[in-house]
Amino acid sequence: MELLNNFSRIEIETPVDKIIKQIKVLITSGQLKPGDRMPAERKLCEKLGVGRTHLRDAIKKLEFYGILKTMPQSGTVVAGMGITALEGLISDVLMLEANDFHALVETRVVLEVNSARFAAMRRSDQDIKQMTNALHDYEKAVSNGEDTVEHDLMFHLKIAEASSNSALKSLMLIISPDILTYFKESNACAGDRPISALEEHYIILEHIKNQNPDEASATMKNHLQDILDYSLSQNQLVEMKIGKA
Amino acid sequence: MELLNNFSRIEIETPVDKIIKQIKVLITSGQLKPGDRMPAERKLCEKLGVGRTHLRDAIKKLEFYGILKTMPQSGTVVAGMGITALEGLISDVLMLEANDFHALVETRVVLEVNSARFAAMRRSDQDIKQMTNALHDYEKAVSNGEDTVEHDLMFHLKIAEASSNSALKSLMLIISPDILTYFKESNACAGDRPISALEEHYIILEHIKNQNPDEASATMKNHLQDILDYSLSQNQLVEMKIGKA
DNA sequence: CTGATTAGATTGGTTGACCAGTTAAAGTAA
DNA sequence: TTACTTTAACTGGTCAACCAATCTAATCAG
Numbered sequence: 001m002e003l004l005n006n007f008s009r010i011e012i013e014t015p016v017d018k019i020i021k022q023i024k025v026l027i028t029s030g031q032l033k034p035g036d037r038m039p040a041e042r043k044l045c046e047k048l049g050v051g052r053t054h055l056r057d058a059i060k061k062l063e064f065y066g067i068l069k070t071m072p073q074s075g076t077v078v079a080g081m082g083i084t085a086l087e088g089l090i091s092d093v094l095m096l097e098a099n100d101f102h103a104l105v106e107t108r109v110v111l112e113v114n115s116a117r118f119a120a121m122r123r124s125d126q127d128i129k130q131m132t133n134a135l136h137d138y139e140k141a142v143s144n145g146e147d148t149v150e151h152d153l154m155f156h157l158k159i160a161e162a163s164s165n166s167a168l169k170s171l172m173l174i175i176s177p178d179i180l181t182y183f184k185e186s187n188a189c190a191g192d193r194p195i196s197a198l199e200e201h202y203i204i205l206e207h208i209k210n211q212n213p214d215e216a217s218a219t220m221k222n223h224l225q226d227i228l229d230y231s232l233s234q235n236q237l238v239e240m241k242i243g244k245a
Numbered sequence: 246m247e248l249l250n251n252f253s254r255i256e257i258e259t260p261v262d263k264i265i266k267q268i269k270v271l272i273t274s275g276q277l278k279p280g281d282r283m284p285a286e287r288k289l290c291e292k293l294g295v296g297r298t299h300l301r302d303a304i305k306k307l308e309f310y311g312i313l314k315t316m317p318q319s320g321t322v323v324a325g326m327g328i329t330a331l332e333g334l335i336s337d338v339l340m341l342e343a344n345d346f347h348a349l350v351e352t353r354v355v356l357e358v359n360s361a362r363f364a365a366m367r368r369s370d371q372d373i374k375q376m377t378n379a380l381h382d383y384e385k386a387v388s389n390g391e392d393t394v395e396h397d398l399m400f401h402l403k404i405a406e407a408s409s410n411s412a413l414k415s416l417m418l419i420i421s422p423d424i425l426t427y428f429k430e431s432n433a434c435a436g437d438r439p440i441s442a443l444e445e446h447y448i449i450l451e452h453i454k455n456q457n458p459d460e461a462s463a464t465m466k467n468h469l470q471d472i473l474d475y476s477l478s479q480n481q482l483v484e485m486k487i488g489k490a
Numbered sequence: 491c492t493g494a495t496t497a498g499a500t501t502g503g504t505t506g507a508c509c510a511g512t513t514a515a516a517g518t519a520a
Numbered sequence: 521t522t523a524c525t526t527t528a529a530c531t532g533g534t535c536a537a538c539c540a541a542t543c544t545a546a547t548c549a550g
Contacts (some may be wrong), residue, residue, distance in 0.1 A: 051504060071533055072531085075532075106363075
């Protein structure tokens, strides 16, 4: 066993995370109610004992998740949702990054199976062209023995685009970097896998082209099943090492 | 027709968005390859003709999406993924917020139906307790005639939590603020809807408790079908107004 | 010539001062 | 007293200077 595996991930509590926790306390303790204006940045950062830069970063992060809303030269207000919802949201913003591989792949399958279904229902001719191009790029990479992971993912992203659902596509994009990282690290797509994957891609494309939603999603599910099984075994490996190292 | 509806949303191109576009050009034009170190912040912001603050904000945003990685006192590097994938990612980071209501709800249905299935498979006793509590809060809000939207969503988030899939839950969290906003704006949950929703919630919880994945997900799908239909009609309304206003 | 050492240039991180727009209180005329 | 105007304090946004860690390359002992 590699020595490296005996080390567990060190949790770094960034200043920003600490500040977000503090803001959460302000809200849950009732000092800051939904709809209220936040204290001025200068005063708040002094009260919290941190630099304004960090506080602004924290605000920006919470703003991204729709929890705060800041108006230039006017003030920052707490979103008008209930305290319970806010509380739950904030506490989870903090540990949003802690994805494990299997959960990630499982979620990907959920998104992709439905992307394929919607794509088969709504694809335009333009979409077909784009998917075909992406597939050809993938095929070229396979036959040249190049790295195929990105081209593979690119084809899948084109399907998401063809689904005509911007939200679905956005979520695919959000998980894509992690997918790529994990796949490259673990060498998930080695050996003959790319070749068989290529065939499956062609079948999926055909079903989408012929507007067969059920067949498209079923083939996609089948296509991703191998990876799902693989991710499960990987996770169990990791758990073994962590548990009894 | 209200006069307000004749106005369409004004797109504000923030400095940060402009910078992200510029960085995209740098990458796609090959001047910046994956794995490369970015130019120093000072030099780059001078070249782009913007303040360093804005550049740093842009970098932070791209870092959040896993496109860049910055090491303190050392430099910022482009993530080691393929150019093709990067290209798709960056152009879509910009319009991630432009979700239309129907796409959002459709995506929500996809996530939730599977959350319910996984929750039924893997829920712990602790999860049951949390979901039950959330449901009781919701019931209380309904009988008090309070605003129920957040409590409703909170119950659904607890289901996502019970799914034991951190990625799935994270995605639910990401779309939650938008869901809330849209629902409140359009008064989607008015009249008797909360009461019938409450009943359906109890049925879903029961299926999850009894570990019936198929029933749980089917009931969830049914539960969300009304909202999906409603969102479709809303979208068509908006399209009419935009198209021929 | 080789290796370690060190001084300086360069990096991202942080800070405090300044800017322009907003707000609300104080002042003033009716 | 009321309604409008002025003004001063306060807001988030921006910027330039500074900090400590890092990297680079010239220097010097062996």
